[in-house]
Every structure is written in C-alpha cells, then in structure tokens.
Amino acid sequence: MTISGTVNAILRFNVDRDPERLALKYRAMRKSPLGFLRGTNHLFCETAPDSPLFRTVPAVWSCGDLHIENFGSYKGDNRLVYFDINDFDDSALAPCTWDVLRFMTSVHAAAESLGFDCDAASGLCDGFLAAYIGALQEGKARWVERATSQGMVLKLLEELTQRKRRAFLDSRTLSHGKKRTLRTDTGKALPVTREERKKVAAFLARFATRQPNPDFFALIDAARRVAGTGSLGTERFVLLVEGNGSPDENYLLDLKLASPSPLARRFAALQPPWKSEAERVAWVQRQMQAIAPALLQPVEMEGRPCVLKELQPSGDKVELDQWDGKLGRLQDLMTTMGEITAWDHLRGSGRRGAAIADELMDFGEDNTWPAPLAALARECAAQTRRQWDEFCAGYDGGRFGIRS
Numbered sequence: 001m002t003i004s005g006t007v008n009a010i011l012r013f014n015v016d017r018d019p020e021r022l023a024l025k026y027r028a029m030r031k032s033p034l035g036f037l038r039g040t041n042h043l044f045c046e047t048a049p050d051s052p053l054f055r056t057v058p059a060v061w062s063c064g065d066l067h068i069e070n071f072g073s074y075k076g077d078n079r080l081v082y083f084d085i086n087d088f089d090d091s092a093l094a095p096c097t098w099d100v101l102r103f104m105t106s107v108h109a110a111a112e113s114l115g116f117d118c119d120a121a122s123g124l125c126d127g128f129l130a131a132y133i134g135a136l137q138e139g140k141a142r143w144v145e146r147a148t149s150q151g152m153v154l155k156l157l158e159e160l161t162q163r164k165r166r167a168f169l170d171s172r173t174l175s176h177g178k179k180r181t182l183r184t185d186t187g188k189a190l191p192v193t194r195e196e197r198k199k200v201a202a203f204l205a206r207f208a209t210r211q212p213n214p215d216f217f218a219l220i221d222a223a224r225r226v227a228g229t230g231s232l233g234t235e236r237f238v239l240l241v242e243g244n245g246s247p248d249e250n251y252l253l254d255l256k257l258a259s260p261s262p263l264a265r266r267f268a269a270l271q272p273p274w275k276s277e278a279e280r281v282a283w284v285q286r287q288m289q290a291i292a293p294a295l296l297q298p299v300e301m302e303g304r305p306c307v308l309k310e311l312q313p314s315g316d317k318v319e320l321d322q323w324d325g326k327l328g329r330l331q332d333l334m335t336t337m338g339e340i341t342a343w344d345h346l347r348g349s350g351r352r353g354a355a356i357a358d359e360l361m362d363f364g365e366d367n368t369w370p371a372p373l374a375a376l377a378r379e380c381a382a383q384t385r386r387q388w389d390e391f392c393a394g395y396d397g398g399r400f401g402i403r404s
Contacts, residue, residue, distance in 0.1 A: 006043070006390040013042045017233025020190060021224065025232035029388075030395050032113040033381075034068070036388040037106055038229040041065045041090055043387060044102065045262040048380055053373055054095040058355030058363050059270055061284050061348030064090030064263040065230060066099040067106035071337055072317040073156045075310075076291030083144040083153050083336070084289050085344055086312065089231060089256075091284035092264035093271055093353050096345055096360065097369065100132060101377055103341065107334075108381030114320055120327060124334045125377060129370050131338025136364030139357050141347040143290035144336060151332040152318045166248045172311075173221075173240060173250075180247050182223045182240050189223035189238050197222050200237055200255070203301040207308075216251070218242040225254065234259060235304075238311055252311035253295065257304060272352045278305035287351055288344040 014022055029039040037044065041064070063070065063085050072086040104125040111121040135142075146157040172188065173180040184191050192200070200222045208217035221240040226232065235257040243251035258277035274280045278298030286292045294310040318333060342364075349357040363369075 004390040004394060006387045007394040009043055009046070010040060010391065013040075014233060018224070018235070019233075021226060022233035024226060025229060026395065028229045028232070030392055033109040033385050033388045034106060034113055035229060036391060037109045037384050038067060038069065039232075040387070041102075041230050042262040044105075044380070044384070045090075045266045047383065047387075048101070049376065051372075051376055053097045053101075053369060053376060054267075057095045057097050057369070058359045059093050059353060060096040060099075060345040060360070061287055061351065061354050062092055062094040062096075062099045062263065063088060063288070063344070064092050064094070064099075064261055066103045066341065068103065068110055068320065068337070069106075069317060071340065072312070073153075074293050074312040074316060076289075077294040077296070078291055079294075080291065081146065081157050082289070082291055083149065083157060084340055086317075087228070088281050088285040088288070089259070090261040090263050091281060091288075092261045092267060094263055094267050096355075096363065097373055098263065099341055099345070100129065101373060101380065103128060103337070104374065104377035105380040105384060108378060109384055110320070116327065116330070122374070122378070123327075124330055125374055127331050127334040128338040128341075129374065131335040132342045133364045133370065135339045135342030136346070136360050139346065139361040141290070141343040142339070143343065144340065149336070151329050153333065153336050156316065156318055169248065169250060169252070172238070172252060175247060178247050180220065180240060180250055182221045182238060184223055188226050190226060192222050192224055192237070196224070196237075199302060200239065203255075203299070204239065204241070207299060216241065216243055220246070220250065225256075231256070231259075235306075254307075254309050254311045255299075255301070256307050258298070258307050270353060276300070276305035278307050281307050284348070287348040290343075290347070 025039055029036045065087060066085065070085060070087045071083065073081055073083045074086060076082050107124050107128070108121045111118060144153060146154065149157055169180065173182055182189055201219050204217055204219045208214040211217060219239060219241055223238050225236045225238040237255045239253040239255055241251050241253060243249045258281050260277055261280070264271050276298060282296055282298045285296060293312055296309040299306050299308045346357055346360060348354050349360060
C-alpha cells in the first residue's frame with residue numbers, strides 16, 4: 001500500500017498552499033490530461049527526457065509554461081488591445097525548443113477534452129511548428145493586431161475592445177451606492193481573513209507613497225484570487241482600489257507571490273542572477289510581450305517577492321471548445337500561436353544571455369530538429385497521460401489517500 005511517485009511529487013510541490021484553493025486546483029487537474037498538464041509544470045520540467053534537442057540549440061527567454069490555454073487578450077499600458085502569451089510565472093532562459101515542446105504536448109493532451117483525434121492533434125502541431133519556423137526565419141518580431149487577426153482571435157479582440165470599464169467592474173463587484181465591494185460568489189475570488197486584509201492594506205499604503213498619484217491606490221476591498229491552474233493555492237489577491245474615482249473609475253489589481261521557476265531549476269547553468277523572483281517574472285514579461293499590461297512591476301509584501309499589475313480578466317482567452325468541429329478554426333489559431341511564440345523569442349534575443357536574432361534565424365533554416373521534436377511531444381503527451389492516470393487513481397474528493 002503506497003502512494004505513487006507522481007502523487008508524492010505533486011504533494012511535495014504543493015505542500016504550503018492554501019488548502020481551499022488547492023482543492024480547486026486538484027479538481028481542475030482531475031478533469032482532463034490538459035488540466036493535469038497545466039497544474040504540474042514542475043513535474044513536466046523534472047520528467048521530460050534529457051534530449052539532444054535541448055543541448056545544442058539557441059537559448060531564449062522562455063514563457064516556461066507554454067500551453068494552448070496560456071495565450072489571451074489584454075489591454076497594454078498604452079490602453080490598446082493585444083493578444084499574446086499571458087503567463088510568465090515560470091519564465092527562464094532555456095533552449096528555444098522547450099516552449100515549442102510543451103505547447104505541442106498540450107495540444108495532444110487537449111485532444112480528448114476538445115474532441116479531436118490523434119491525427120488531428122499531430123496536424124495542429126505541424127501547423128504550429130511551421131508558423132514558428134517561418135516567423136523565426138523572417139527574424140522580425142511582430143504582434144497581433146485586430147485589423148490583421150482572424151477567426152477566434154479576432155472575435156476575442158473585438159469583444160475586449162468593445163467592453164466598458166463599468167461592465168467589467170459590475171462582473172467582479174457589487175455596487176452599494178457610490179461604493180463597490182468585491183464579489184466572492186462567482187468562483188473567481190474568496191474572502192480574505194482579517195489578517196490578510198491588514199497585510200494587504202499595509203503593503204498598498206507603503207506602495208502608494210512612492211507613486212505619483214497615491215490616492216489612486218487607496219484600498220477599497222481585497223479578496224483571494226482564484227485563477228489559472230498551476231498557481232492555484234499560492235498567495236494571490238485581487239485588490240479593488242480607488243483608481244480615478246468611485247464607483248466606475250475604480251481599478252482592479254492583481255497581486256501575486258512570485259515563486260521559483262522549475263524550468264530555471266532544470267537549466268540552472270543558463271540563468272543570470274536576479275534580485276528576486278518577482279524581478280525575473282516582470283522583466284521577462286516586458287521583454288517578451290510587445291506591450292506589457294498596465295502597472296506591471298515587482299514589489300515586496302512583508303519581505304516576500306510579488307508581482308503587481310492591473311487585473312486581466314481570465315475570460316479574455318480563446319474559448320477552445322468553440323471550434324465546433326471545424327478544424328480550420330483551430331488550424332488558424334495554431335498559426336497565430338506559433339508566430340507569437342517565435343516573435344516573443346525574437347523580442348528577447350540578445351538580452352541577458354539569450355541568443356541573438358541571427359542565431360534564431362539560422363536555427364529556423366535547420367531542418368533536422370522539427371520532426372524529432374514533434375515525436376518527443378507525442379512521447380511527453382503519453383507520459384503525461386500515464387501520470388494523470390496515477391493522479392486520478394490516488395484522488396479522493398480533493399485529498400489523497402493510500403492506493404494499492
């Protein structure tokens with residue numbers, strides 16, 4: 001009677017997390033292989049094979065946790081709308097093949113829950129890979145604009161462009177005359193304790209004194225944020241602040257603990273020194289994205305590194321299940337995501353140890369690596385499925401017991 005090695009690794013990694021949100025994470029991981037892959041990047045970094053595909057290729061600034069659901073639309077600090085990679089918690093300097101491998105693994109892992117077969121998954125991966133290679137060969141970092149986007153991405157960008165601040169606030173808060181409070185009944189936030197609110201208020205008060213407009217950051221309400229899968233259970237808050245005036249010019253902020261990157265641990269020899277994990281996350285995001293979200297910056301709360309930024313709604317992601325059996329919709333999406341991945345890699349080229357753009361362009365011309373990498377993605381997807389089966393066998397209502 002033993003707990004499997006997979007379950008043990010998961011329990012060890014999540015040992016210090018908030019139990020309430022950790023239970024939500026485990027339930028999300030149990031739903032599908034993709035949900036499991038999203039929640040166990042640490043396991044992927046530990047168990048993906050040691051391949052020559054990682055040893056003699058250009059190093060890039062990497063998202064570190066690239067998968068099919070880690071792209072989304074957002075308003076940049078210039079208030080324009082962009083579609084890009086949107087999660088950099090596990091970012092690191094890594095072989096350029098790593099992000100590509102993890103993304104293609106996620107496509108195979110998504111096949112069952114999204115309703116397409118293995119051959120279709122391989123075809124979608126081929127499309128992603130071709131777009132990535134083509135963008136590398138061009139050597140120019142572009143970005144996705146509403147005028148040039150298509151299909152599911154265009155729909156998403158149009159919806160965000162048309163959304164008003166008041167409608168977004170109404171979806172996350174309750175109005176009481178001229179005052180708002182955060183909602184904790186929608187599954188996106190949970191109440192804070194008195195101690196947590198006191199801690200957050202003290203942090204924000206100190207932070208505000210160093211800002212040009214301190215009144216903007218006057219705290220109105222705080223809650224524990226529920227978002228993503230991999231980070232569920234880590235210390236994370238949504239903050240309702242005064243902004244440019246109550247009630248409809250209030251702002252929502254995201255304050256999140258920055259944890260060590262498992263990808264940085266795997267490729268430790270490549271990493272430059274950082275002042276903090278929060279500096280790493282914010283710096284890499286600013287390098288890779290065409291325009292970063294508003295207010296993005298590293299901060300400290302009670303001596304712990306955190307990342308602060310304007311809240312970006314979790315709903316601003318492509319609804320993958322809306323492909324409606326029309327594979328062309330997903331193929332167009334793969335092309336867009338492949339190009340974005342290459343553009344983000346190119347944008348960080350030559351910075352703090354990353355390969356220069358010329359090296360990436362030459363790598364794009366090399367035809368010896370795409371087929372082996374696609375085969376490795378299928379192998380990693382099969383391994384993910386086996387690990388998911390072990391996880392599900394040990395799962396018991398959000399807890400883990402002994403299994404035979």
